[in-house]
Amino acid sequence: MESETTIRDRSAVDWALLVARIVVGAVFMAHGAQKLFGAFGGPGLSAIVQMMGPLGYLVTIGEFFGGLGLIFGFLSRFSAASIILIMLGAIGMVHSQFGFFMNWTGKQAGEGFEYHLLAIGILLPIAIAGPGRFAVGRFLPLPKVAGKQRPVTVLE
Numbered sequence: 001m002e003s004e005t006t007i008r009d010r011s012a013v014d015w016a017l018l019v020a021r022i023v024v025g026a027v028f029m030a031h032g033a034q035k036l037f038g039a040f041g042g043p044g045l046s047a048i049v050q051m052m053g054p055l056g057y058l059v060t061i062g063e064f065f066g067g068l069g070l071i072f073g074f075l076s077r078f079s080a081a082s083i084i085l086i087m088l089g090a091i092g093m094v095h096s097q098f099g100f101f102m103n104w105t106g107k108q109a110g111e112g113f114e115y116h117l118l119a120i121g122i123l124l125p126i127a128i129a130g131p132g133r134f135a136v137g138r139f140l141p142l143p144k145v146a147g148k149q150r151p152v153t154v155l156e
Helices: 010-037 045-052 055-072 076-093 114-129
Strands: none
Touching: 010 045, 010 055, 010 076, 010 114, 045 055, 055 076, 076 114
16 A cells, blocks of 8 residues: 555656756856856955855855755755755845845845745755755765665765
8 A cells, every 4th residue: 555645756756856956056056156256247255255254155155066066966955955044044134124025126225035935945845855866966975875775864
């Protein structure tokens, strides 16, 4: 007898996790590259640290390498959780004062937090379910769960 919690089409879940990882990973890797290298018209690391203080190092590293980890499926749960914390920090420290919506009309003093909630919504399934079957971590010589081909949860 099959349990109600058994996923009937695991292949679809694996593909959905792959798409989510690649999309959100590319977005955050690009944001991190703006902060780390000054790419795509970004300010670069020294300007970020000047603006944010030492926290700027953590945000920059979290966005760039977290995005990279998500794209490749290495330390995906850790990367997703790290970026979720960065987004919660951005909401709490900057964006909540401007309300929910983005500044589409240019009439607000800053950007709201709707983007951050979307990012958190995409990252939570990755943090909860892991990277899925299509992850580089599955092919690395990492400690595996007994009797399974997947790495231990913390390394997924």
